Amino acid sequence: MDSPMVAELVQSWGHKATYVGTVPDEFDRIEARIAELSKAFDVVITTGGTSVGEKDYVVRALESLGRVIFHRTRVRPGKPIALAELPNATAIAVPGKPIGAHTIMTLIVRPFFTGETTLPTVHAEMTDSVNIGSEDFEYAIPVLLSGETATPLGHVDSPLSIYEMTFDPSVLSASTRATRADGFLITNNSVKKGEIVPVVPYEVVE
Structure with missing residues (x-):
């Protein structure tokens, strides 16, 4: 899906x-494929294998x-x-979970391709x-x-019940049903019911 x-x-x-397809979770195969693609394209974007697990080889291959x-x-x-400079290309490695990948693409990767760093918002009242x-x-x-609202x-x-009060990004990140959202709120603080918040509609960043 990603x-x-x-x-x-x-x-x-x-x-x-x-x-250009997928590559098995094998370091040598991943390294060779990224090297090959970096000679044919200006930018190589990978999905998955970006964390620190035993088979998360992408970042090690970029290094x-x-x-x-x-x-x-x-x-x-x-x-x-992860963002890397290769001899012939720029490489961007995004996480494999669909909502995590979409979030990173629209927030972090979009400015790289568009040159736009602003995020147009609409104001809405939180229902919870x-x-x-x-x-x-x-x-x-x-x-x-x-x-x-x-x-x-x-x-x-x-409509998608994952958490009660505390936002759970780990589980939500893997839920394809979360793609039904209309936009997202960016915050580093808790928000209260009735609070007016700025929402980034997906249509302005997609």
């Missing part, structure tokens, strides 16, 4: 995107092929992104309170928009 979504986003931002500029951001969902975990992160909370998708009172 690859078509990533390709469509890149195309919507005015660039040509070519899907062996070039210079990793950064690995991981303080954004949830989608924290384990949402607590967050560590304030060291910015959280992209998917919401459903209806008139002038925003319902946090994933809240127990929403």
Whole structure:
């Protein structure tokens, strides 16, 4: 699911995107494929294998092929992104969970392709309170928009019940049903029911 979504986003931002298939979770195969593609394309985007698990080989392959500029951001969902400079191309490694991948593409990768760093927003009233975990992160909370209200998708009172009060980006990140959201709220603080918040509609970043 991630690859078509990533390709469509890149195309919507005015660039040509070519899907080239998948690679087994084997370091040598991943390294060789990225090296091959970096000679044929200006930018190589990978999905999955960006965390620190035993078979998360992508970042290690990028380190062996070039210079990793950064690995991981303080954004949830989608924290384990990496950007690397290779001899012939730029490589962007996005996480494999669909909502994490979409969040990182629209928040972090979009400016790279468009040059636009601003995020147009609309203001809406929260229908439920949402607590967050560590304030060291910015959280992209998917919401459903209806008139002038925003319902946090994933809240127990929403159509997709994942958490009660505290936002759970790890589980939400893997839920394809969360793609039904209309936009997202970016916050590093808990939000209260009735609070007026700025929401980024998906249509302005896709």
